[in-house]
Amino acid sequence: MNIPWDWEFAIDIIPDLLDGLVVTVQATLVGISIAMVLGLVFAMARRSQSMLVSRPVGFIVEFVRSTPLLIQLYFLYFVLPNFGIRFDAFLTGAIGLGVHYAAYTSEVYRAGIEGVPRGQWEASTALNLGRADTWTRVVLPQAIPNVIPALGNYVIAMFKDAPLLSAITVVELLQEGNIICSRTYRCLEPYTLVGVMFLAVSIPASIMVRRLERRLARA
Amino acid sequence: MLDGDVIQSLVNGTWLTIRLTLVAVLLGTGMSILSGLASLSPWRGIRAVNRVYVDFFRGTSAIVQLFWIFFALPLVGISLSAFAAGVVTLGLNMGSYGSEVVRGAILAVPKGQMEAAVSLNLSTMQRMRHVIFPQAIVAMLPPYGNLLIELLKATALVSLITLSDLAFEAQKLRELGVASTTVLFSTILVIYFVLALGITGLVRLAERFFSRGLDIRRTVRRPTP
Numbered sequence: 001m002n003i004p005w006d007w008e009f010a011i012d013i014i015p016d017l018l019d020g021l022v023v024t025v026q027a028t029l030v031g032i033s034i035a036m037v038l039g040l041v042f043a044m045a046r047r048s049q050s051m052l053v054s055r056p057v058g059f060i061v062e063f064v065r066s067t068p069l070l071i072q073l074y075f076l077y078f079v080l081p082n083f084g085i086r087f088d089a090f091l092t093g094a095i096g097l098g099v100h101y102a103a104y105t106s107e108v109y110r111a112g113i114e115g116v117p118r119g120q121w122e123a124s125t126a127l128n129l130g131r132a133d134t135w136t137r138v139v140l141p142q143a144i145p146n147v148i149p150a151l152g153n154y155v156i157a158m159f160k161d162a163p164l165l166s167a168i169t170v171v172e173l174l175q176e177g178n179i180i181c182s183r184t185y186r187c188l189e190p191y192t193l194v195g196v197m198f199l200a201v202s203i204p205a206s207i208m209v210r211r212l213e214r215r216l217a218r219a
Numbered sequence: 220m221l222d223g224d225v226i227q228s229l230v231n232g233t234w235l236t237i238r239l240t241l242v243a244v245l246l247g248t249g250m251s252i253l254s255g256l257a258s259l260s261p262w263r264g265i266r267a268v269n270r271v272y273v274d275f276f277r278g279t280s281a282i283v284q285l286f287w288i289f290f291a292l293p294l295v296g297i298s299l300s301a302f303a304a305g306v307v308t309l310g311l312n313m314g315s316y317g318s319e320v321v322r323g324a325i326l327a328v329p330k331g332q333m334e335a336a337v338s339l340n341l342s343t344m345q346r347m348r349h350v351i352f353p354q355a356i357v358a359m360l361p362p363y364g365n366l367l368i369e370l371l372k373a374t375a376l377v378s379l380i381t382l383s384d385l386a387f388e389a390q391k392l393r394e395l396g397v398a399s400t401t402v403l404f405s406t407i408l409v410i411y412f413v414l415a416l417g418i419t420g421l422v423r424l425a426e427r428f429f430s431r432g433l434d435i436r437r438t439v440r441r442p443t444p
Contacts, residue, residue: 063412065368066368066372066411066412066415067372067408067411067412067415068371068373068375068411069372069375070375070376070378070386071386071404071407071411072408074389074390074393074404075404075405075408078393078400078404079404079405082399082400160279162280163280163282163283164282164376166282167379174282174283174286178286181290187291187294188291188294188295191283191286191290191291192287192291194283194286195279195283195284195287198278198279198280199275199278202277202278202279203274203278206278
């Protein structure tokens with residue numbers, strides 16, 4: 001079979017694709033920052049003693065986790081402006097990515113928090129530590145290190161979901177591929193290279209996460 | 220708020236999303252079992268091929284796979300309809316994650332079970348069918364349920380390759396301007412959420428069904444804090 005692969009063309013389009021990769025990575029980084037902080041907030045809110053806090057937050061987490069990121073991005077991009085909230089496409093996308101994955105990271109944090117022995121909470125009470133001190137000085141320092149590898153897996157998942165931002169006009173890696181494909185009518189090279197670039201980042205990243213897991217398991 | 224035509228479009232879209240999910244689940248489940256068993260194979264070659272499959276599909280995102288299969292594969296002579304491309308992508312993608320679920324559940328069956336089956340002179344097929352699988356399936360179901368929800372969510376991607384699923388109808392109706400975007404997208408989100416709840420319910424039923432008669436406690440879903 002004669003595969004119509006043109007090396008010269010493939011090399012020509014690499015710089016454009018790399019520009020897209022940079023945007024993808026930037027969106028992922030902004031998304032990670034949101035997911036890490038918001039996820040922890042969700043996890044702590046779900047443990048709140050007030051049902052008025054824990055129940056609605058629990059519902060939001062379930063809802064966000066059960067609906068497609070693509071539709072959530074549309075929602076942020078097309079609906080929020082109706083209420084006077086307007087960001088550019090990149091920021092909208094990064095926020096959407098962050099909020100979506102916050103629903104996942106909150107479960108990870110929750111597992112970590114539940115892994116802290118009950119006695120630690122009781123000891124904090126016995127030592128007359130306030131709620132804030134109990135969280136920041138006793139529980140979280142024990143909960144978070146254990147869940148870092150699991151969080152790492154979601155970082156990779158976010159990177160892989162970042163191309164969804166192309167659906168709301170962000171010119172990231174996949175969108176660069178789309179543009180090249182529709183401009184030149186050559187789609188094999190751009191889409192193949194897009195796939196290769198994703199593999200080139202995500203495979204080393206997942207090997208790193210696996211190593212981290214092993215190191216933590218030994219400690 | 221939503222007139223008849225809009226509701227009709229949403230119903231059509233929902234139906235396509237459901238159909239696509241069902242067909243992709245069949246492929247995805249088959250691939251999960253196949254790949255899970257392959258990862259436990261005594262032959263190195265089979266394990267290596269399986270490794271490539273799993274790493275490839277887990278290393279790239281479903282949307283990139285979908286675009287590659289739909290837009291790039293025809294150039295090397297393999298043309299799939301949008302529906303077929305969706306099924307293939309989503310099914311293979313689910314299989315790459317399900318592989319680990321099947322493998323883990325099989326390994327979790329106590330070793331004595333396998334030894335007992337061997338000592339009873341059961342063939343490899345019989346050992347799997349009558350001894351290992353019925354026990355492993357109970358451990359598989361909760362993570363399998365999560366995979367089904369991930370699959371349902373991923374079906375929204377096919378709207379980007381012209382298939383008129385729920386996400387596609389939403390975009391179409393928005394462009395036509397026939398309904399307020401707020402109502403429209405909220406409705407769509409709720410439909411997906413309800414479908415996901417349906418999946419969760421079905422998986423719970425399946426769990427109850429398969430754990431009947433087994434001498435194991437039902438898997439605890441959520442430890443109470």
